[in-house]
Amino acid sequence: MATSDKTKTRDAGKTKARILAAAKKEFAKHGLAGARVDEIAERAKANKRMIYHYFGSKEDLFQVVLEEAYLDIRTAEQKLDLDNMPAMDALEKLVRFTWAYYLKNPEFITLVNSENLHRARHLKKSKLIPEISAKFVGMMDELLDRGVREGTFRLGLDPTQVNITIAAIGYYYLTNRFTGSIVFDRDLTAPEALAARIEFNVETIKRLVAA
Amino acid sequence: MATSDKTKTRDAGKTKARILAAAKKEFAKHGLAGARVDEIAERAKANKRMIYHYFGSKEDLFQVVLEEAYLDIRTAEQKLDLDNMPAMDALEKLVRFTWAYYLKNPEFITLVNSENLHRARHLKKSKLIPEISAKFVGMMDELLDRGVREGTFRLGLDPTQVNITIAAIGYYYLTNRFTGSIVFDRDLTAPEALAARIEFNVETIKRLVAA
Amino acid sequence: MATSDKTKTRDAGKTKARILAAAKKEFAKHGLAGARVDEIAERAKANKRMIYHYFGSKEDLFQVVLEEAYLDIRTAEQKLDLDNMPAMDALEKLVRFTWAYYLKNPEFITLVNSENLHRARHLKKSKLIPEISAKFVGMMDELLDRGVREGTFRLGLDPTQVNITIAAIGYYYLTNRFTGSIVFDRDLTAPEALAARIEFNVETIKRLVAA
Amino acid sequence: MATSDKTKTRDAGKTKARILAAAKKEFAKHGLAGARVDEIAERAKANKRMIYHYFGSKEDLFQVVLEEAYLDIRTAEQKLDLDNMPAMDALEKLVRFTWAYYLKNPEFITLVNSENLHRARHLKKSKLIPEISAKFVGMMDELLDRGVREGTFRLGLDPTQVNITIAAIGYYYLTNRFTGSIVFDRDLTAPEALAARIEFNVETIKRLVAA
DNA sequence: TATGAATGAGTGTTCATTCAT
């Protein structure tokens, strides 16, 4: 009788998940400093006290949100199955995936920006991130090697630089699309503009690695 | 002797300038939400009241700081004198300049990030920005045209995409160097790392535009 | 023992009531502009934050205080039971009641003065006031009609003018008793002075309506 | 040569007068607490420092404004020349004058209200006010005596009560016209409403004093 | 597990007043 009519509450896992989802939105929208704990609680339809119960503090909550964000993108990348196609195709697939992921998960970019404003203070404390990052880095190592062997990639490319560049040309466009739309006097957020950008990016990367 | 140790006071222009400089640092360090008006006042050795006297509000001050930042980079770009050299050299010069400017003025990046978090709310109100942006955009238009005429650039390149890409590969690296250093397990801020990155970027852009 | 000395805490209703009572005093004493939120909090032995939690803002709090004040006097008037006596007696009763109410609730006058300084900005937003005012206005309509039927009141009296006049001769005396005491060089606040005034007012109204 | 092109400035008397006029408006509009010294300075097109130079402080300025206000109405009353007509006519003339004065000088009412909120703190310090008030009070003494002698006024009327009542029925209506318009669901500020009120007031006073 | 009430230290902003010229 006690819990029967309150299935929403009294369920630790769900409450925690709702808080996390709400926090992700709030942190993405306003950054760490601008985010409001009250707002997170309300959005999560959870009592504010629960946030402290489960996560300890606003900053700790931010760290968990951030870790989850990285975990999510890295997991998705692992599922790309890039090994069963020519290296050049695999690379294009990765470029398109990265762009699509940023588009579908705009919080990722804002969270990372916030974290960099804080000089990666929270990420440094994480034990999870280095682990999952290693796999991601290894992926590009192998891909570039394979491309060289296949004769389509040039030799001597630094995998980290390539990785960063792939991220950069998508990430920068999206995070700066608001100021960019003013500077370039053009709606960078329009569907056609987005479509044009990804094609341009694919071309950029292909030319970058081409043998 | 009387005024020697108080040269700072009773000079509206200087006080305003000190406030602006202090605000630039504070906003760059903590973002709009995280910045503290008290801190700005203290750093500027000015009375907090003066900030409101000269700038109206924290947000208005942010807008002025942002405008000044854009004005500064656009002014510096205009001084590059790119017309008196082959287009490919001019492009490389621009890439190197952009990178150097970001490095020397790290606030620029953080301010722009902050502004994008706020969806360019302040830039939209500015009358100055569209004006100075137009010139900047025109510069690339002409450069690409000339490169094509000189036979070194390929045809059909979108100047805006090129501009964005030049900014992206520098900006992203720098704004994300803290999380990046963890993800890639490598000190991206080390002088050698910076040197390597700019060379990589020059290569990237050259390959992008090459005929 | 546990809760005995802290009965005030952890009771939303009581806290709210304490804030309202404190606000009434503070607003009455200093007006809207002169009132201090800190002072209200202290007087209410409540945290300042609670004021904003329950009432939103200083102005909103003022509006609630004002509404309560009007509600209180209108409720008290409804209890007068003026129907079971000759109209002239009823009118006198109302005059005496109004005076007594002003005397016992000096905040009412000051609050209304404050609100008029602000051109009824807050009252305009209220949905409650028009409702309760209608009943009050109707009361005088009926009373004057009855007085005419009973042959003691003259015909053609405007109920609103009578109402205003009854209020005026009491309200003005009390709100201006401080400057009045100087101008007339006489202590208008002395008990005898008050007693004399109400008798004079009864006479004034009786002569005003007499057939 | 020095002052020729600056006739506005460098004239102590005029600056003082402009400050006084501006202060009257500002105090009338916002009360003592709500009034802003900056606003007064701006309205007077005077330097803020001048206010302190001439008047010492915000409160002292308020006192001067208040004294001037009382001085003005009392002076105007003295000019009414009530002796050369029947007492009843003189009384009516006074009632109409008082109403007209309030209407034409709405600041008077608001200033007096403000002063009463402060329990006549400033008026108490004035040496001027008791003097000029005495004459005003004496006027009614004589008028009532004469009315009795002429056989139109009843005996035993307290001049102070009559004075207060004449003021009350005009003052209250005007000061409370904003809340009144809501309570009585009628525009008390309309020209017709004002015209109706003064006639009602004349009737009220005539009936009050009638033999 | 969950909650609504409560808090103290800020946080942006405003104000009357004084300083230096």
Next chain:
DNA sequence: AATGAATGAACACTCATTCAT
């Protein structure tokens, strides 16, 4: 006589966090 710059105390309001149940 007049001014623009500057100030410190206060003000309305907010926030992350804890208490009591």
